Amino acid sequence: MTAADPLAPATLGPVSLRNRVIKSATFEGATPDGLVTPRLIEYHTAVGRGGAGMTTVAFLAVSPEGRIQRGQIHWQPAALPGLRRLTEAVHGTGARISAQIGHAGPLANSRSTGSPSLAPSRRFNPLSLSFDRTASRADLQRVVDAHARAAIAARDVGFDAVEVHLGHTYLAGAFLSPKLNRRRDEFGGSPARRADFPRRILAAVKRAVGDDVAVLAKLNMADGVRGGFWLDESIPFARTLQADGHLDALELTGGSSLLNPMYLFRGDVPLRAMAGALPPWVRPGIRLFGRRFFRHYPYEPLYFRDHALRFRRELSMPLILLGGVTDLDGMRTAMRDGFDYVAMARALLREPDLINRLRRDPAARSLCTHGNLCAASIFTGTHCPLDADGTAALVRAGTRPVGAP
Ligand SMILES: Cc1cc2nc3c(=O)[nH]c(=O)nc-3n(C[C@H](O)[C@H](O)[C@H](O)COP(=O)(O)O)c2cc1C
Incomplete structure (x- = not known):
C-alpha cells in the first residue's frame, strides 16, 4: 500500500480536511478576561491562512475550577459569541477548527481561579500554596457532565472537532497515573x-x-515520571479506548506539566524565562531546583516516534503523530509508518504559514530552533520571540499582554 500524501485532502471522522496537518494546542495566553479577543482570532486565522488542515484552540476548560488560571476560557454563556466569531473566522481561511476541552485538575492555581483545585488524591499544590481537594464521586460526575456540555457548546458554536485532554497529568491524566492517583x-x-x-x-x-x-x-504514552503512567499501561488503555469506539483519532503525547514538563517538548530549557512565567512565589524555588524540574531532553525530529510506533502496531484506529514534526520528510515518514495525521505545535508558532511554504518548496526546513522561549510566554501572550513578523501581526490585532496569574 502506498503511503498517504500528508498534504492531500483527507477525512477525520465526519470532518473533511484539506490536508493531514493539525496544529496542536498551544495555550495562547490571549484571553485575559476568559473571552475571545482579536488576538486569539488572529492567532488561529494565521494558522488557517498558512495552510494547516485544522487548528486547535488550546485548553477550553469545562468548568471554572478546571482552568489553570483565571485568564482562560471556560464554557460560560458569555464566551460563546466570541467562540462563534473565532470558528467563523477560521472557516473563512479554509481550515477546520478543534476545541481542546478538559479539566486542569492538579495543574489549576486555585488562588487565581478562586475555586479549590481537584485531584485524584490529596496533594500539596505549589502553584496555590494549598492542598488540592480530593475529587468526590459527585465532583467526578459533575466534571463528566461538564465535558458533555462543553462538547455540545463547541459543536453549537461551529467547532469541527473536540479534543479531550487526557494527557500531561491534567485531571483525567492524573487519574491514569499511579503516582498521582492513590x-x-x-x-x-x-x-x-x-x-x-x-x-x-x-x-x-x-x-x-x-x-x-x-x-x-x-493521550500520554508516558508521563516521563518514575512511578507514573508508562507504555505498559497506556497501550492497553488505548486498546480499551479503541474497543469503546468513541474516538475518531488519538493524538499521542507524553510528559507531565505538573511533574516533568520538558518531556512534552524536548530541546533547550530557558530556565530564567520559564521561572518568570510562573507565580512569583514559585520562582525562587525554580531558580534553585529548576534544573531538576525542567529536565533537559535533547531535541530530535519525531522524538515520540518510537513510542508511537508501538501504539501503531497494537491499534487499528486512526492515530496522530506529534512531537518534532517540522518538515515534509517527517510528515512522509509518519504516513509511511501508518499514522493518519501529524500534529505540529512549535514549528507553526514560529511560522504559521509553514504548510504553504512546504507546498511551494517541499525541501523547506522549519525556522523553529526548539529554544522553547515560546513555552515561557504562555501566560503573557504565546508567541515565538524569534518571529518578529508574527509578533508584529498580533500586536497589530490590537492586543494587550495577559497578566500572569
Ligand atoms: C507554548 C506551548 C503551549 C502549549 N500548550 C498546550 C496546551 O494548552 N495543551 C496541550 O495539550 N499541549 C500544549 N502544548 C504542547 C504541544 O501541543 C505539543 O504537544 C508539543 O509542543 C510537542 O509538539 P511540537 O514538537 O510540534 O512542538 C504546548 C506547547 C507549547 C510550546
Missing part, C-alpha cells in the same frame, strides 16, 4: 479502575455530540 475507591488502584473516569468522559462526550463533530483525545 485512591482506594472504584476510581483508583488497578489500571482498569484508574481508567474509569477518563472513559466515562469520552463516553459522555460521544453520547452528547454523536457524529456531529470529530471526537479526539490527546
Whole structure:
C-alpha cells in the first residue's frame, strides 16, 4: 500500500480536511478576561491562512475550577459569541477548527481561579500554596457532565472537532497515573479502575455530540515520571479506548506539566524565562531546583516516534503523530509508518504559514530552533520571540499582554 500524501485532502471522522496537518494546542495566553479577543482570532486565522488542515484552540476548560488560571476560557454563556466569531473566522481561511476541552485538575492555581483545585488524591499544590481537594464521586460526575456540555457548546458554536485532554497529568491524566492517583475507591488502584473516569468522559462526550463533530483525545504514552503512567499501561488503555469506539483519532503525547514538563517538548530549557512565567512565589524555588524540574531532553525530529510506533502496531484506529514534526520528510515518514495525521505545535508558532511554504518548496526546513522561549510566554501572550513578523501581526490585532496569574 502506498503511503498517504500528508498534504492531500483527507477525512477525520465526519470532518473533511484539506490536508493531514493539525496544529496542536498551544495555550495562547490571549484571553485575559476568559473571552475571545482579536488576538486569539488572529492567532488561529494565521494558522488557517498558512495552510494547516485544522487548528486547535488550546485548553477550553469545562468548568471554572478546571482552568489553570483565571485568564482562560471556560464554557460560560458569555464566551460563546466570541467562540462563534473565532470558528467563523477560521472557516473563512479554509481550515477546520478543534476545541481542546478538559479539566486542569492538579495543574489549576486555585488562588487565581478562586475555586479549590481537584485531584485524584490529596496533594500539596505549589502553584496555590494549598492542598488540592480530593475529587468526590459527585465532583467526578459533575466534571463528566461538564465535558458533555462543553462538547455540545463547541459543536453549537461551529467547532469541527473536540479534543479531550487526557494527557500531561491534567485531571483525567492524573487519574491514569499511579503516582498521582492513590485512591482506594472504584476510581483508583488497578489500571482498569484508574481508567474509569477518563472513559466515562469520552463516553459522555460521544453520547452528547454523536457524529456531529470529530471526537479526539490527546493521550500520554508516558508521563516521563518514575512511578507514573508508562507504555505498559497506556497501550492497553488505548486498546480499551479503541474497543469503546468513541474516538475518531488519538493524538499521542507524553510528559507531565505538573511533574516533568520538558518531556512534552524536548530541546533547550530557558530556565530564567520559564521561572518568570510562573507565580512569583514559585520562582525562587525554580531558580534553585529548576534544573531538576525542567529536565533537559535533547531535541530530535519525531522524538515520540518510537513510542508511537508501538501504539501503531497494537491499534487499528486512526492515530496522530506529534512531537518534532517540522518538515515534509517527517510528515512522509509518519504516513509511511501508518499514522493518519501529524500534529505540529512549535514549528507553526514560529511560522504559521509553514504548510504553504512546504507546498511551494517541499525541501523547506522549519525556522523553529526548539529554544522553547515560546513555552515561557504562555501566560503573557504565546508567541515565538524569534518571529518578529508574527509578533508584529498580533500586536497589530490590537492586543494587550495577559497578566500572569
Ligand atoms: C507554548 C506551548 C503551549 C502549549 N500548550 C498546550 C496546551 O494548552 N495543551 C496541550 O495539550 N499541549 C500544549 N502544548 C504542547 C504541544 O501541543 C505539543 O504537544 C508539543 O509542543 C510537542 O509538539 P511540537 O514538537 O510540534 O512542538 C504546548 C506547547 C507549547 C510550546
